[in-house]
Amino acid sequence: MPTIIATWNFGIKAVETGWKVLSNEGSALDAVEAGIREVENDLSIHSVGLGGYPNIEGVVELDAAIMDGSTLSAGSVAAVRNVRHPITLARKVMENTSHVMIVGEGATKLAKIFGLYVEEVKLQQDVKLEWEKFKESLSLSSKPNSLELLSKALSKQIVHDTIGCVAIDKFGRIAAGTSTSGLKFKLTGRVGDSPIVGSGLFANSFGGATATGLGENIMIHNLSRLVVERISEGLSAREAVKVEIERITKNGKRFNELAVIALDKNELFGAASTFDKFEFVVMSDSMKRPTTFKLERKHTFVAF
Numbered sequence: 001m002p003t004i005i006a007t008w009n010f011g012i013k014a015v016e017t018g019w020k021v022l023s024n025e026g027s028a029l030d031a032v033e034a035g036i037r038e039v040e041n042d043l044s045i046h047s048v049g050l051g052g053y054p055n056i057e058g059v060v061e062l063d064a065a066i067m068d069g070s071t072l073s074a075g076s077v078a079a080v081r082n083v084r085h086p087i088t089l090a091r092k093v094m095e096n097t098s099h100v101m102i103v104g105e106g107a108t109k110l111a112k113i114f115g116l117y118v119e120e121v122k123l124q125q126d127v128k129l130e131w132e133k134f135k136e137s138l139s140l141s142s143k144p145n146s147l148e149l150l151s152k153a154l155s156k157q158i159v160h161d162t163i164g165c166v167a168i169d170k171f172g173r174i175a176a177g178t179s180t181s182g183l184k185f186k187l188t189g190r191v192g193d194s195p196i197v198g199s200g201l202f203a204n205s206f207g208g209a210t211a212t213g214l215g216e217n218i219m220i221h222n223l224s225r226l227v228v229e230r231i232s233e234g235l236s237a238r239e240a241v242k243v244e245i246e247r248i249t250k251n252g253k254r255f256n257e258l259a260v261i262a263l264d265k266n267e268l269f270g271a272a273s274t275f276d277k278f279e280f281v282v283m284s285d286s287m288k289r290p291t292t293f294k295l296e297r298k299h300t301f302v303a304f
Contacts, residue, residue: 003267003284004031004167007212007259010045011281013038014165015290019283028167028175029068029091036064036087036179039163043124047161050084051124052181055188058131060121062086062181063195065101066094069174069203074100076195080107082118087179089116090195101195134185162194164201164210166263174263176201176208176224183215193218198225207231207240209262213275217254227262237262238270245272259295271295 002022006014018035022028043051054060064086065076075094077086078101092114093102102110111117123131162180178194178201192215193199201210202224209227211218218224223244230240241262248255259273261280271280273295283290 001285007164009279015281028169031167032175032177053184064090064179065195066177067203076101077107078103078191078195083111162212166208174208176203202228207264211260214257237264241270241272
């Protein structure tokens with residue numbers, strides 16, 4: 001039976017929209033794209049889409065990726081500007097080019113070709129005020145242009161809540177997708193895990209997973225690929241996320257602010273996290289409405 005899962009409390013938008021696609025016998029790929037587009041449209045969400053926090057120069061740069069598990073096809077874009085729906089641009093890369101990933105100016109040019117470019121982007125007022133205060137705090141320092149100062153300042157910017165979504169459709173096809181504006185006030189050109197196939201997302205015919213949290217840590221662990229590998233070996237989605245987050249935590253290195261959600265071919269879902277609090281949303285035929293699950297525990301793994 002169809003099932004869809006998404007990260008964070010705003011993932012309910014993705015799940016509700018994606019479920020409409022699945023319940024009308026649409027594909028998992030269409031459901032993931034449609035659901036993530038809905039979150040990208042909400043300018044009040046400051047970690048996804050053009051309403052997101054900008055880089056250190058005050059420019060919103062977006063990352064997104066999508067993967068079709070039934071074909072192992074994938075497309076991604078990174079550090080792209082002036083694009084309302086980077087998830088759709090990522091799908092265009094997958095379906096209309098021979099590439100997997102296109103970044104920066106090249107991705108922006110591609111957006112113009114496909115009619116996805118937005119001429120003018122203005123920061124949301126509350127976001128703009130935060131960015132201006134951040135820049136002012138840097139200018140008041142005795143070393144305003146030092147890399148050391150920038151590193152310390154950026155380490156305090158912890159907003160990085162990617163929308164990740166995984167779906168399985170009536171025909172057993174699995175797809176995964178991600179979209180984010182990335183780390184708050186990040187260095188220009190910084191790319192996190194979200195558009196990296198294997199890190200931010202992965203899907204095959206056995207299962208799919210997406211990750212959210214501190215991208216630099218997720219990339220190091222190649223988290224989504226490893227979870228799906230465990231599913232391919234015979235573990236359920238719930239077992240797979242637990243095994244991988246537990247392994248990372250026990251290793252004791254770069255385990256902070258990690259979360260992963262997953263679905264397997266049997267429509268079982270799982271989620272695990274090292275966040276103090278993590279929420280995800282699920283919808284399937286066995287549920288009357290989208291259901292939000294909350295995981296709470298500090299610096300240890302938790303699994304649904």
